Amino acid sequence: MKQTIRWCFALSILFLLSLMPITEAYAAPQLEVKATAGFQNKIKYGEGLPLTVTVVNSGDEFSGDLVIDYSESYGIGSAKAIPFTIGKGETKTLNLALPGLSEDMAYNSDYQMFYFYDGDWENGKEIPYKGNKSIRPNSFGQDTTFFLTLTESADRLRALSTVKMVGMGGSQIIHLGQMKDFQFPTDNAAYDLANYLVIDEYVLGDLEQEQQQAILDWVQTGGVVLVGASDNTSAELGLLSEKLPLTLTDERKTLKAEKLTVFANNKEFTEDIAIFGAKANEGSRVVMKSDNEPIAAINSIGKGAIIQTAFSLGDEPLSKQANYSFLLTELIKKANVNQIYQNYGGQNIKEQMTNEVGQMNELFPSFQVSTPLMITIVIIYIILVGPLLYFLLKRKDKREHAWWIIPAISILASLAIFAYGAKDRLVRPQIQQSSFYEVQADGSLSGYYVESLLSNRSGNFTFEAENGTTMVASKRMNPFADNSGNVQAMSILNEQADKDQLTVRDVGYWSVSSVLGESNIQEVGQFAIDLTVEGGNVRGTVKNEFPFALKDVAIWSGTKMINLGDLESNESIEVNEPVGSALLVPIAMSNGSQQYMGFGSAMKAADLPKERKNSLIRMSQMTGEQKTQPAIVAHTEDAIVPVSLKDARAEMSAINMIYQTFSPKTIFSGEFTLPSSAFDIAVNTEETSGYYNQMSESKFEWFMSNGSYSYEWTIPSNVPVKDVKWKELQLANTDTSSISVEIYNVATKAFEEVTSGRFSIKENIDQYISADGKIKFKVNKQASNGDDYTRLPELRLKGEVQK
Numbered sequence: 001m002k003q004t005i006r007w008c009f010a011l012s013i014l015f016l017l018s019l020m021p022i023t024e025a026y027a028a029p030q031l032e033v034k035a036t037a038g039f040q041n042k043i044k045y046g047e048g049l050p051l052t053v054t055v056v057n058s059g060d061e062f063s064g065d066l067v068i069d070y071s072e073s074y075g076i077g078s079a080k081a082i083p084f085t086i087g088k089g090e091t092k093t094l095n096l097a098l099p100g101l102s103e104d105m106a107y108n109s110d111y112q113m114f115y116f117y118d119g120d121w122e123n124g125k126e127i128p129y130k131g132n133k134s135i136r137p138n139s140f141g142q143d144t145t146f147f148l149t150l151t152e153s154a155d156r157l158r159a160l161s162t163v164k165m166v167g168m169g170g171s172q173i174i175h176l177g178q179m180k181d182f183q184f185p186t187d188n189a190a191y192d193l194a195n196y197l198v199i200d201e202y203v204l205g206d207l208e209q210e211q212q213q214a215i216l217d218w219v220q221t222g223g224v225v226l227v228g229a230s231d232n233t234s235a236e237l238g239l240l241s242e243k244l245p246l247t248l249t250d251e252r253k254t255l256k257a258e259k260l261t262v263f264a265n266n267k268e269f270t271e272d273i274a275i276f277g278a279k280a281n282e283g284s285r286v287v288m289k290s291d292n293e294p295i296a297a298i299n300s301i302g303k304g305a306i307i308q309t310a311f312s313l314g315d316e317p318l319s320k321q322a323n324y325s326f327l328l329t330e331l332i333k334k335a336n337v338n339q340i341y342q343n344y345g346g347q348n349i350k351e352q353m354t355n356e357v358g359q360m361n362e363l364f365p366s367f368q369v370s371t372p373l374m375i376t377i378v379i380i381y382i383i384l385v386g387p388l389l390y391f392l393l394k395r396k397d398k399r400e401h402a403w404w405i406i407p408a409i410s411i412l413a414s415l416a417i418f419a420y421g422a423k424d425r426l427v428r429p430q431i432q433q434s435s436f437y438e439v440q441a442d443g444s445l446s447g448y449y450v451e452s453l454l455s456n457r458s459g460n461f462t463f464e465a466e467n468g469t470t471m472v473a474s475k476r477m478n479p480f481a482d483n484s485g486n487v488q489a490m491s492i493l494n495e496q497a498d499k500d501q502l503t504v505r506d507v508g509y510w511s512v513s514s515v516l517g518e519s520n521i522q523e524v525g526q527f528a529i530d531l532t533v534e535g536g537n538v539r540g541t542v543k544n545e546f547p548f549a550l551k552d553v554a555i556w557s558g559t560k561m562i563n564l565g566d567l568e569s570n571e572s573i574e575v576n577e578p579v580g581s582a583l584l585v586p587i588a589m590s591n592g593s594q595q596y597m598g599f600g601s602a603m604k605a606a607d608l609p610k611e612r613k614n615s616l617i618r619m620s621q622m623t624g625e626q627k628t629q630p631a632i633v634a635h636t637e638d639a640i641v642p643v644s645l646k647d648a649r650a651e652m653s654a655i656n657m658i659y660q661t662f663s664p665k666t667i668f669s670g671e672f673t674l675p676s677s678a679f680d681i682a683v684n685t686e687e688t689s690g691y692y693n694q695m696s697e698s699k700f701e702w703f704m705s706n707g708s709y710s711y712e713w714t715i716p717s718n719v720p721v722k723d724v725k726w727k728e729l730q731l732a733n734t735d736t737s738s739i740s741v742e743i744y745n746v747a748t749k750a751f752e753e754v755t756s757g758r759f760s761i762k763e764n765i766d767q768y769i770s771a772d773g774k775i776k777f778k779v780n781k782q783a784s785n786g787d788d789y790t791r792l793p794e795l796r797l798k799g800e801v802q803k
Contacts, residue, residue: 029086030059031129033114037137038193039148039174043101044140046073046348048192050185051096051135053114057086064124067115069488071475072100073351076516078473078502079488080495081121097187099470100348103139121492142348143169143693146194150177150202156314157200159324164685165333166692177202186210188217196332197223200314201230205238212239219243220302221520224335226328227306228313229276245284245297246308251277255311259290260321265330265684265710267323278310287334298335302440305335333682349623353448353516354474356619360612361434362452362512365605374417381413429461430454431650434612435519435641436620439526439660448619449641450474450516453650458509463502466642470517471502501646519641527632527660531555531575531584534667538562538579542632543572546658550634552613556659557584557630558677567634582672583716584630584664586680587621588699609655616657628680629661666718668801671727676700676794680714683792686778695789700733704781704790711741713795715773724799726765729775732758734793738783741793743768744776751778754793765797 034054043049051068066084071077086092113134117124140146145168147160154175161173174194176182184207185191197215204212216239219225227237233248234241253275260269280286280294287307288296296309309331311318318324385406393399435449449469453461465471473491494501504513525546532540544550544567553573555562562577613635620633639654681699685692686708693703715721734741734757741759742751747767754777761768769775781790 028059029057029062029116029127031062031086031116031127031131032056032058033129033131033133035114035132035135037098037101037135039146039176040179041137042140042146042172042174042193043137044144044146044193045103045142046100046351047142048097048099048189049101049137050190051094051098052183053094053096054091055084055086055094056091057088059088061085061087062116062118062127064116064118064127065121066094067117067121067488067492068096068098069113069115069486070098071102071104071487072098072472073102073348074104075351075354076472076474077102077487078471078491078493080493082495084116095183095185097185097190099189099192099472100350101137101139115488121488140172141169145171145196147171147173147196147198148191148194149173149175149198149200150204151175151198151200151314152177152202153314154178156319157198159319159321159328160198162325163329163332164325165329166683166694169691169693184208184211184214186214188214188221191215191218191223192221194218194223196226198226198313199237199240200228201236201312203236204240205236207238209239216240216243216301219304219306222303224304224332225306226313226331227308229278229308229310230312233308240306243299243301243306244308245281245299245306246278246294246310247281248310249277249279253277253293255290255295259295260318260327263288263295263330264323264327267326269321269323269327271317271321273311273318274315275311287331296331296334303446307331307335329684333684349448350472350516350518352622353450353619354514356622357434357612357615358450358452358474358514358516360608360615361432361450362514363608364430364432364452364454364512365608377413377417381409384409429456429645429648429650431645431652432612433639433641433643433652433654433656434616436616436657436659437519437521437640438620439658443523443526445519445521445524445640445658447519448516448623449519449643449656450514451641451643452512452514453504453507453645454512455507455510458507461504461507461513461648462646463504463515464499464644464646465502465517466499468521469519469642471500471515471643472517473502473504474514474516515643517643519643521640521642524640527662528572529632529660529662529664531662531664532667533579533583533664535669536579536582537576538584538664539576540664541572541574542567544569544634546636548636548638548640550636550658553632553634555584555630556587556633558586558588558675561633581675581678582668583666583674583678583718585675585678586628587631587659587661588677609653612655613657616655620657620659627661629663631659631661633657633659663718666716668720668724671798671800674715674719674797674799676796678716679795680716682710682712682714684710684712686710691788700792700794702790702792703788705788706781706783706786709779709781711777711779711792713775713777715769715775715797717773719773720801721769721771721773723802725802726769726797726799727762728798729761729765729768730759730796730798731793732796733791734759735791738781738787739790739792740780740782742778742780744778746770757793759793 036052037043038049063085066082068080111134116127116129118127149157151157229248230236254272255275257269257272261267275295278294280297284297284299286294286297294310296307299306389405393402432452433449435447437445437447440446455461463471471493475490489505491502491504502515507513528543528545530540531538538555542553542564547569549569550567553564553567564573564575567573635655635657637654639652640656683692691705692709695701695703731754734754736757741754743754744751745767775795
């Protein structure tokens, strides 16, 4: 009986112990996730977007890391780790910003985007949860233009739906002011998918300071704000009011319909509108004026701009005018902001960096092994283990020792080959840093970089970046596997207050991994440029005001580099060089520049620095395609990118390119010729349904659907148009099989037919040049085979300055 009681007691204890894990599981956090992305669930491929994550906890407190597993685009991506604590019965909403979201993940049904780790992601246990495992936003291509609006009624800005500009593959209009319970982002990256923010009598000043600052920071990085007039514009716009290009007065005036017609590229307006009196603020640029009073002006801020009008954007009768969209198009075009419409094959800039710069940057000189040396070692080895060893052993009558001597020699030879190949890889990791920066007006640097790591061991490597510099890893692609998910297994980003940390995980022994991103460095310096072009020569001085030495300083004019030499910090150089033309022209890249990758010829280790530099020049021109000025370009071998390897010393090889555009003083005298590369050109469709996009670095190769287009050439502003007697106007390379061209006669206010592929006018040339130096053409594209490729004609002017 006692034995039975003991067994029952023991079984009871075991039963109670078996219940303990169930009790613990019941007491664990019970999380449920709801997530949304983009604006109205719309995003743009490879561009920044808002992400809202709401977490409900019906269990015990959770404290650890929330890891968001995502890719910015197909080739780049790093998971993001966020410290996260939520109490029992609590609901928390995180308003975040992602630098991009690849649509490839939407095709993977098993893809999980959110992970919770108890403690931290490195050592913690994964916590299960319910709800959204991933998100499925509607993704649009890079050529889709996003308009965000702030207005009391969407009808006031319906003309935006028919705005058409170069490279637009379509448009999306998101009326933020009409969205219920919309939370304005506090991170400017959330606005990166937007091209334009249109503010129509909206009180922006009611937003929190951080929300207003996010909009201003977005403008700094390339966003464009279009602001209309109201009774109290300055007070309504909060932080933006300090950056407005116009100061409005209480005076009311009338702007005639005829003036609006001129502003809208001769598209007819039938009613006058009311405008405010205005004066231009210091540093702003007036782009539309009537009777010497500003109607619209622009203030450039960093890479972006604020456009302000002296009239309301949404009031009638303007908003009801049939051609209002053409006026808006002209306003936006005049901002001259490099909205990325270039043909990158559907890739964003950072992904393009991995191809144009990253592939070259990942080639290390230590990869190259001397072929003659290897052949010599093999020959010596064959001689040693062959006739020489046999002769020596036979002479000593010790041939029985060959069984251990031959393996020993093989081992020694292998060790020698290994030591030679690994001499630069054993002690420290190696890093190659390549970047290109544009010098801004305030002395800051803005650009992109790639850092490639050649590891000396296996395991994790952590990079640190200072504020203003982003990081993302180039994905280590497996051609035999699905690469769309589990990004956290490759790299994880921890954002911190002072420095961000990116951990590249499970790096193989002697393997290459790359980190890239956008970088903005404040108060660095600039070039002091004082150059004059006269008589086909450029003269003056260029001074290096950066705190580091510069190599291969050159004047970048068109596709030509005029070499000036090297400059130490605070050193100047006297310039007296032939230009080969009457003026310096905007930067450009020749069509043959893709040969920098070394295709068709074997590259040596000594060629790699030059090829890295060439790839940076090409990439900088692609991102600065709309530049209308020449530039000073150079590179430094100092590691100026604020990204470093944590807890490790690495051997650094840096090539960081810097360029700064400038306007040289140009003195024209006697006869001169303006080549096609000297002009600024603008293409615009005459039809709302037309599609057109520049297809390469050449200004004259386009994708254009059938239809009618305006084709406008602007003479450089430094040409004294009023003092020039024009001798000849030449139009060449017209593809008469697919397009017909007409030239606008300013005197008769009518278009005249261009009758041949090579067209020349030698009399009354002034009749075809407007007072502000513009020459207008109409291009009618009618390709019978449906081919969108179009070669636009090139213009050249010959003239003589009158004494």
